[in-house]
Amino acid sequence: MSDLLERLRRRTWRMTAQRRVVAEVLDGDHVHLTADEVHARAVAKLPEISRATVYNTLGELVALGEVTEVATGARAKRYDPNADRPHHHLVxxxxxxxxxxxxSGSPPAALSEAExxxxxxxxxEVTYRGLCPDCASA
Structure with missing residues (x-):
């Protein structure tokens, strides 16, 4: 599980109820939610949280470097709480x-000085693309 909540506590980030819920929704391994998915899950925990608050909180977390925006082409941006650990993505x-x-090893995108x-x-950033088991079997 990611340690997003702990990292935010160490930063002494002001932890309002709304910010806590957004951070809790994002916390975990392999979490790559869109802003709308974060909002939907946050509303389930804190019904009065607004979409604007979720978007603003995501923007703050990205600006702090605690969450990374991941763009995967034409799809909506996703938010990755594992910003403190080097990793690639499989989509x-x-x-x-x-x-x-x-x-593993040197990244395939490593460039020589001349390149x-x-x-x-x-x-x-390395993104591997393919089909998950469910889509491959469909």
Missing amino acids: CAGCGAMRDVPP RFGFTVHDV
Whole structure:
């Protein structure tokens, strides 16, 4: 399970009831929810939470670097609470399910000095695409 709540406590982030619920909804391994999914789950825990509060809280968490926005093409952005651990993503081209994949060896996207065109590389994102077992059997 991710340690999002603990990381936020260490930061002394002001933990209102609304912020806590959003963080609780996001906390866990392989959690990659859209903002609407976060809102729906948050409402189940705290019925009075507004969509705007969820969106604002997600924006704050991204700005803090505690949650990462993951774009998977034409689908809605997803929010990943495992921003403190290097990992790649495995995405189902059928249903959009996502799983975290630990990096192994040097990333396939590693570039030689000549291939960088003078860029200083700060980050590498690797996304593996395929079909999950459910979609592959359909």
